[in-house]
Amino acid sequence: MRELVEAIESPDAAPADLAALGVPHSYRAAVLHKADAGLFDGVPLRERRPADSLHVEEVPTPEPGPGEVLVAVMASAVNYNTVWSALFTPVSTFASLERYGRLGGLAARHDLPYHVIGSDLAGVVLKCGQGVRRWRTGDRVVAHCVSVELEDPEGHGDPMLDPEQRIWGYETNFGGLADLALVKATQLLPKAAHLTWEEAASPGLVNSTAYRQLVTPQGAGMKQGDNVLIWGAVGGLGSYATQLALAGGANPICVVSSPEKAALARSLGAELIIDRSAEGYRFWSDPHTQDPTEWKRFGRRIRDLTGGEDVDIVFEHPGRETFGASVYVTRKGGTVVTCASTAGYVHEYDNRYLWMSLKRIIGTHCANYREAWLANRLIVQGRIHPTLSRTYPLTDVARAVDSVHRNEHHGKIGVLCLSPTEGLGVTDPELRARHEDAINRFRTTAVTDRVVTGVAA
Template sequence: MNEILSAILSAEATAADFAALPLPESYRAITVHKDETEMFTGVDPAGKDPRKSLHLDEVPVPELGPGEALVAVMASSVNYNSVWSSLFEPLPTFAFLERYGRRGKLAKRHDLPYHVIGSDLAGVVLRTGPGVQVWKPGDEVVAHCLSVELESSDGHDDTMMDPEQRIWGFETNFGGLAELALVRSNQLMPKPRHLTWEEAAAPGLVNSTAYRQLVSRNGAQMKQGDNVLIWGASGGLGSYATQLALAGGAIPVCVVSTPQKAAICRSMGAEAIIDRDAEGYRFWRDENTQDPPEWKRFGKRIRELTGGEDVDIVFEHPGRETFGASVFVARKGGTIVTCASTSGYEHQYDNRYLWMSLKRIIGSHFANYREAWEANRLVAKGRIHPTLSKVYPLEETGQAAFDVYGNVHHGKVGVLCLAPTEGLGVRDEEMRARHVGAFNRFRSPAVPQAGAV
C-alpha cells in the first residue's frame, strides 16, 4: 500500500507505472459485522452509537470482474446511508448483500459476514477489468454511487428505473470508506482538478441527489424565479440544494436550526432564512397529532420572506416530522419532491391540500449516470462547491458517523483514507485561487466544528 501511495503522491507516475504496481492481499476498511446486527435492538434512538458498530478491519482485496475498476481511495465522506448501515436500520444491509449474492458468481462476492460501507470516494484507478475502455490505471477519479445491471429494458431511459439498481457501498459491498474500493467503471467521473482529495470526495452522493431532485426532468424541473423551500439548508444535502437553487436563478427559502447554520446559508448567498428553533415551530402536538395552525404560521412566515408568494418547490428529506407542513405550504400546482425520511418513514399529511390544490409529490432517489455526471461537471467548473466542515482519519470514521447521526455537523464530514494529510491532490492552482473562499465557508471559525456538542 505504501508503494501505491508513493506513486499517487509523486504526481508523476504514468499509467504503466500504476499498472505495474503490485496489489496488496488486503486493505483497511470500515465495516459492519453480520453477527452484530441485533446490538441496538430495543435501544432508545439516543443511545444508539455508530462508534460501537463501525470497525476498522483488514479485509481481502476482492476479485476484479468485467466492467469493473479497483480504485485506491484517497478520501471519502459520510452520508446518512452510512449512519443507517451502522445502526442496522431500517434493516441490516446484509439483507441487500444476500439478495444481491443470489444473482450469480460475481455477485456472490458481495455476500460476506462483513460489509465495507461508504458511497463516496476520490482516488486513483489501479486496475480495470475486461471490457473497460474509457478508464486506465493512474486516472484521478471520483465515483457516483449508482450500481446497475441494465439487463432489463426498464433502465435504459432512466438507469434509476433498472430493477437491479443498487446504491454502491450501501446495497453492495466494497464501498468507499476504505483504502481500496471496487466500483463499476461507469460509476467513475473525472476528479475536479482544483479540489483536494477530501473536497472532491464530498459532493458525490448528495450533490447528485439534489441535482435530480431539483433540476432534472425526473425531479422538480426547477426554473429561474422559483421559490424553493429547503429543509436542513446547511446540511449535507441541503447545502448542495441551496447552491443549485442559487446557481439556477431560483430563490431558496432556507430552513435551519441554529444561528450558525443561518450564517452559513447567508454566506452562500441566500437571503430568505427561517431558524425553526428560534421561531419555535413544532408541527406535532404529540406523537400522534399534527398541528395545522403551525403549518399556517409557517406558511405566513414564508410569504413574509418571498413578497407574499408561496413556494413552488419543497425540497423534502426529513420526512415524518415536516411532511405535513411541506404539503401545506407548497403553492397551488406546486411540487413536493422527497428523497429521504431521516425523522421517520411514515408520513402524514392532509390530502385536501394536495388534491384540491393540484399539488404533486415526487419520489426521488439518488441520480442516474447522466444526472451524476452533470452534477459533477458543475463542481468541476466551479459553479457548485464542496461543503466540508471537518475531516477525520479513517480510524475515526465512527466519530464522523456519530456527528452526522446527532446532526451536530454542518455540510459534509469527510474521511481521509490513503491520503496522509488534508490539502493534497490539487492540480489546478489557478482555478482554485478563484474559489478558495467558497471551500472554507463551512470551516469558518465562527462555525462550530463537527463533533462539537
C-alpha cells in the same frame, strides 16, 4: 500502501509506475459484521452508537471482473446511509447483500460475513477489469454511488428504474470507506482538478441527489424565479440544493436551526432564511398529533419573506417531522419532491391540501449516471462547491459517523483513507485560487449545535 501513496502524489510518476506496484492482497476498511446484525435490537435509535458496530480491519482485496474497476481511495465521506448502515436501521444491510448475492456471477461475491460500507470516494484507478475502455490506471476519479445491472428493459429509459438498481457501499459491498474500493466503470466520474482529495470526495452522493431532485424532469424541474423551500439548508443535502437553486436563478427559502447556520446560509448567497428553532415552530403537538396552526404560521412567515408568494417547490428530506407542513405551504399546483426521511419514514399530511390544490408529491432517489455526470461537471467547472466542514482519519470513522447521527455537523464530513493528510491532490491551483473562499466556506464557520427535533439542519 505507503509506496502506492508516494506514487500517486509524485508529480513524476507515470501510470506504468503505479501499475508496476501491483495490487495489495488485503486492505483497511470500515466494516460491519453480520454477526452483529441484532446488536441494537430494542435499543432506541438515539442511544445507538456507531462505535459499537463499526470496525476498521484488514479484508481481502477483490479482483475486478469484467466492467469493474479497483480504485485506490484517497478520501471518502459520510452520508446518512452510512449512519443507517452502522445502526442497522431500518433493516440490516446484510439482507440487501444476501439478495444481491442470489443473482449469482460477480454479484455472489458481495454476500460476505462482513460489509465494507461507504458511498463516496476520491482516488486513483489502480486496476481495470476486462472490457473497461474509458478509464486507465492512474486516472483521478470520484465515484457515483448508483450500481445498475441494466439487463431489464425498464432500466433503459431511466437507469434508476432498473429492478437491480442499488446504492454502492450501502446495498452492495466493497464501499468507499476503505483504502481500496471496487466499483463498476459506469460509476466513475473525473475528479475536479482544483480540489483536494477530501474535498472532491464529499459532493458525490448528495450533489447528484439534489441535482436530480431539483433540476431534472424526473424531479421538480426547477426554473428561474421559482421559490424553493429547502429544509436543512446547510446540511449535507441542503447545502447543495441551496447552491443549485441560486445557480439556476431560483429563490431559495432556507430553513436552518441556529443563528450560526443562518449566517452560513447567507454566506452561500441566500437571502430568505428561517431559523426554525429561534422562531419556535413545533409542527407536532404530541408524538401522534400534528398542529395545523403551526403550518399556517409557517406559511405566513414564508409569504412575509417572498412578498406574498407561496413556494413552488419544497425540497423535502426530513420526512415525518416536516411533511405535513411541506404539503400545506406549497402553492396551488406546486411540487413537494422528497428523497429521504431522516426524521421518520411514516409521513402524515392533510390530503385536502394536496388534491384540492392540484399539488404533486414526487419521489426521487439519487441520480442516474448521466445526471451524476452533469452534477459533477458543475463541481469540475467550479460552479458548485464542496461543503466539507471537517475530516477524520479512517481509524476514527465511528466518530465521524456519530457526528452525523447526532446532527453535530454541517455540510459534509470527510474521511481520509490513503491520503496521509488534508490538502493533497490539487493539480489546478489557478482555478482553486479563484474559488478558495467558497471552497473553504464550511470549514471556516464553526457550527456545533444540535437539533433536538431530529430534523437535519
